[in-house]
Amino acid sequence: MQILKDRIRKDGKIKAGNVLKVDSFLNHQMDIKLFGEIGKEFKRRFADTEVNKILTIEASGIGIACIVAQYFDVPVVFAKKTQTKNIAGEVYTTKVESFTHGRVYDIIVSKEFLGKGDKVLLIDDFLANGKALEGLAALVRDSGAELVGAGIVIEKGFQVGGDLLRSEGIRLESLAIVDSMDEEAGTIVFRDDE
Ligand code: 5GP
Structure with a gap:
């Protein structure tokens, strides 16, 4: 998605540890007009599917998922991060x-809001090693719902998550795939995915 790649090149900041900061338009301040374009693009890419629910994870996925959901006309459920014990049931x-x-946490979704018969699209801001998406996919599986696919705004293609999830047969659509980034030079190379 060209306008997204242009924006990442213009405003993204490459940090140590393979972290791309996009706080000025995605993760802290949010450019809602750009979110609208992102929503339209996910709708276009998943036009052949049936989706009745969007699932994301707090906190940074929520804003994006809400705007995307307007284009699918479906509700958003977000998995909560929690450290509460004995929450099973x-x-x-x-x-x-x-x-x-760099730490492990529990994520939860109420059984009230996810279950058999749901056709779920996962939405998240970043894909790195794939742990967040794998966790969301596990919740969908446990609930008996159908996993339609996953829409990612920025995939870091040099980390394992994308390959891992695609090899598991999950339909993954990433709007910008970063193949490499150089902290010192401040340069980003995108995969030609269109
Ligand atoms: P994963 O679980 O795929 O390793 O990492 C995905 C999660 O980590 C995303 O939900 C995102 O919040 C965060 N994340 C991973 N890499 C980056 C990054 O380079 N920049 C930012 N801002 N967040 C990231």
Whole structure:
């Protein structure tokens, strides 16, 4: 998606540890007009599918998922991160290892909001090692819902997540795939995905 790649080149900041900061339009301040274009593009790419629910993970996925959901005309459910013990029963839960914070946390979704008959599209801001998406996919599987696919705004193609999820047969659509980035030179190379 060219306008997204242009924006990443213009405003993205490459940080140590393979982290791309896009706080000025995606992760802190949010460019809602750009989110609208992102929503339209996901709708176009998943036009052949049936989706009745979007699932994301707090916090940075929520804003994007909400705008995307307007184009699909479906509700958004977000998995909550929690450290509460003994929460089994009324929720689906799994463990996720955080790429940016380097620790493991539990994510939960209430059984009230996900279940058999749901056709779920996962939405998230970044894909790195794939732990967040794998966790969301596990919740969908446990609930008996159908996983339609996953829409990612920025995939870091030099990390394992994309290959891993595609090899598991998950339909993955990433709007910008970063193949490499150089912290010192400040340069980003995108995969030609269109
Ligand atoms: P994964 O679980 O695929 O390793 O990492 C995905 C999650 O980590 C995303 O939900 C995102 O919040 C965060 N993340 C991973 N890499 C980056 C990055 O380079 N920049 C930012 N801003 N977040 C990232």
